Amino acid sequence: MSHWLIAPVLLPALLAPLMLLFLRKRLMESRVVSVASCLALLAMACLLVVQASDGTIQSYALGDWRAPFGIILALDRLSALMLLITATLALAVMIYAVVTGLDRKGWHFHPLFQFQLLGLNGAFLTGDLFNLFVFFEVLLIASYGLMLHGGGGARLKAGVQYVVVNLVGSTLFLVAVGLLYGATGTLNMAHMGERVAQAPAGDHGLILAGGLLMIAVFALKAAVVPLHFWLPRTYASTSAPVAALFAIMTKVGAYCILRFTTVVFGDGAGELAWAPAPYLLPAALATMLLGFIGVLGARQLRHLAAFSVIGSMGTLVSAIAVFTPEATAAALYYLPHSTFAAAALFLVIDQITRRRGDFGDALSPSPAFARAGPLSALFFLTAIAVVGLPPLSGFPGKLLILDAVRDAPGGWWIWGFILGTTVISLLAFARAGSVLFWKSAATPGEIQAADPVAPVASALVVAALLAVLAGLTLAGGPVSGYLNDTAEQIFEAGAYGGAILGPG
Amino acid sequence: MSIEFLVATAVGVLSAAGIYLVLRARTFPVVLGLAFMSYAINVFLFASGRLVINQPPIWGKDVAAYTDPLPQALVLTAIVIAFGMTALVVVLALRAYLETGTDQVDGLADEAPGPDSSPSREAGQ
Numbered sequence: 001m002s003h004w005l006i007a008p009v010l011l012p013a014l015l016a017p018l019m020l021l022f023l024r025k026r027l028m029e030s031r032v033v034s035v036a037s038c039l040a041l042l043a044m045a046c047l048l049v050v051q052a053s054d055g056t057i058q059s060y061a062l063g064d065w066r067a068p069f070g071i072i073l074a075l076d077r078l079s080a081l082m083l084l085i086t087a088t089l090a091l092a093v094m095i096y097a098v099v100t101g102l103d104r105k106g107w108h109f110h111p112l113f114q115f116q117l118l119g120l121n122g123a124f125l126t127g128d129l130f131n132l133f134v135f136f137e138v139l140l141i142a143s144y145g146l147m148l149h150g151g152g153g154a155r156l157k158a159g160v161q162y163v164v165v166n167l168v169g170s171t172l173f174l175v176a177v178g179l180l181y182g183a184t185g186t187l188n189m190a191h192m193g194e195r196v197a198q199a200p201a202g203d204h205g206l207i208l209a210g211g212l213l214m215i216a217v218f219a220l221k222a223a224v225v226p227l228h229f230w231l232p233r234t235y236a237s238t239s240a241p242v243a244a245l246f247a248i249m250t251k252v253g254a255y256c257i258l259r260f261t262t263v264v265f266g267d268g269a270g271e272l273a274w275a276p277a278p279y280l281l282p283a284a285l286a287t288m289l290l291g292f293i294g295v296l297g298a299r300q301l302r303h304l305a306a307f308s309v310i311g312s313m314g315t316l317v318s319a320i321a322v323f324t325p326e327a328t329a330a331a332l333y334y335l336p337h338s339t340f341a342a343a344a345l346f347l348v349i350d351q352i353t354r355r356r357g358d359f360g361d362a363l364s365p366s367p368a369f370a371r372a373g374p375l376s377a378l379f380f381l382t383a384i385a386v387v388g389l390p391p392l393s394g395f396p397g398k399l400l401i402l403d404a405v406r407d408a409p410g411g412w413w414i415w416g417f418i419l420g421t422t423v424i425s426l427l428a429f430a431r432a433g434s435v436l437f438w439k440s441a442a443t444p445g446e447i448q449a450a451d452p453v454a455p456v457a458s459a460l461v462v463a464a465l466l467a468v469l470a471g472l473t474l475a476g477g478p479v480s481g482y483l484n485d486t487a488e489q490i491f492e493a494g495a496y497g498g499a500i501l502g503p504g
Numbered sequence: 505m506s507i508e509f510l511v512a513t514a515v516g517v518l519s520a521a522g523i524y525l526v527l528r529a530r531t532f533p534v535v536l537g538l539a540f541m542s543y544a545i546n547v548f549l550f551a552s553g554r555l556v557i558n559q560p561p562i563w564g565k566d567v568a569a570y571t572d573p574l575p576q577a578l579v580l581t582a583i584v585i586a587f588g589m590t591a592l593v594v595v596l597a598l599r600a601y602l603e604t605g606t607d608q609v610d611g612l613a614d615e616a617p618g619p620d621s622s623p624s625r626e627a628g629q
Binding site: 130134137141144148151152153156157159160161163164167168170171174175177178179181182185187 | 526531534538541542545548549551552553554572574575578581582585588589592593596597599600603604609610
């Protein structure tokens with residue numbers, strides 16, 4: 001039993017309270033500790049990816065209480081991948097927040113950030129349903145604080161809605177846990193999968209109700225239509241680095257849908273096998289369409305970015321909802337791409353907004369602003385990534401999804417929606433870019449805007465995120481090799497359960 | 505009347521009240537609604553371990569029937585989390601009210617004054 005497995009949960013769990021106690025008024029020390037923690041998490045995530053890449057599924061019994069009685073953390077290729085994505089994004093966002101001085105605009109930014117990472121890493125590692133609920137609460141409570149960080153009326157209004165929606169979601173989570181526990185008598189996901197497979201037909205209704213309710217809660221986190229209403233306002237009203245970090249929050253929902261369905265409602269579940277799939281696919285297609293139409297209709301840049309998150313979640317969930325190893329491998333390639341692309345989009349919009357003075361993020365022509373040249377290049381590259389044009393990784397991502405769903409039921413619907421929404425988003429981003437940069441160049445007048453803090457360093461963070469996307473494309477072969485293995489491991493019947501529950 | 509009926513009714517009534525209040529437009533009823541919903545869930549989680557009375561909570565070799573102790577641990581966790589979240593949402597709602605001057609959940613200003621709005625405010629406009 002390797003203790004490295006629990007380190008990504010333990011490190012932020014220790015650092016956050018210590019920073020709260022001892023570094024409350026020491027900004028410089030907090031920054032050093034925070035960035036060092038992000039670096040350490042990245043190193044650990046790399047180590048865990050290497051450990052997981054040989055195909056073994058490690059499990060960690062907390063307090064040495066064996067499954068299914070104790071709480072289990074489990075590491076397979078998928079968990080390791082999610083940890084790596086989280087750590088990479090967290091490092092970029094943390095550096096951006098530090099160089100732009102967001103962390104001095106309110107109290108406790110750094111401890112909240114560490115608590116957020118604790119919740120995320122825990123949710124990706126846990127193999128226990130109730131433990132997942134607890135980690136969800138941890139990441140949500142931290143996200144409330146981060147979302148409201150910096151204050152302001154608009155942020156508070158959106159914050160109340162965000163908190164209320166998520167509290168109702170947490171309540172539903174508990175209902176689903178109660179139903180599943182009542183019907184199967186266990187909370188360990190792998191054990192639950194075995195019990196579901198052996199369940200008498202009379203219990204199928206209860207199990208189905210609990211399972212679908214659980215998927216609904218995950219869909220709420222993943223902002224799948226019709227549970228997406230909270231997202232645009234929340235993401236548009238919070239600060240740019242926090243919105244960029246929240247790009248991983250929707251992926252938690254997608255990860256949980258994938259993990260929960262394959263473990264509990266996998267091939268072994270008999271009549272109940274893949275029960276959520278028929279509901280997920282239409283919802284995902286609607287999400288895709290609605291998201292990218294929202295991108296086209298956005299009057300503000302931050303709304304444009306928020307709706308592009310919804311659209312990309314639709315694309316991702318539609319590939320997941322097919323539930324075949326090929327489509328899942330493609331979805332897992334698209335997942336890091338859409339996370340980093342969305343984060344880069346929020347940050348580049350922040351860069352533009354800072355230069356535009358009173359015009360802010362309104363999507364209307366303004367007089368030319370300083371540094372429009374380099375900013376337009378960054379915006380152009382980010383737009384290419386989000387829309388999914390070559391050479392960045394959105395293109396191979398969408399191509400892999402299209403290729404993988406060809407023979408799946410409903411595959412042609414996915415083709416139509418992905419190709420159609422790509423055109424819509426291409427139009428939307430082309431229009432946004434031309435309004436921002438071309439029409440502005442022709443508009444007379446002058447913008448009174450103070451020079452933003454650290455313009456070069458913060459732009460470099462965006463460039464680094466784009467470089468990650470380029471790397472994802474260039475290393476497409478090895479990456480999709482790992483992801484194919486990941487998808488096969490997810491769909492290998494009994495692999496996850498066998499590793500956690502042990503033989504017999 | 506059986507205990508099952510009593511518990512099921514309690515969960516149903518609490519959930520109905522909670523859902524109704526959560527869908528209200530102002531923050532105070534919404535907070536109350538969230539509290540009602542969390543109470544409903546607590547009772548529901550108890551019931552998920554089956555309703556058994558007068559049985560030991562721990563299994564032993566000489567015990568034929570026992571009651572499931574796990575839901576009570578779950579409820580305890582849920583109570584703590586719901587308590588903290590209610591406190592947070594109350595503070596947040598108050599802060600939003602003080603900063604924006606309205607307690608509407610959607611954050612819109614009270615445009616049409618209701619019949620009970622004070623005449624002095626209208627005279628002042």
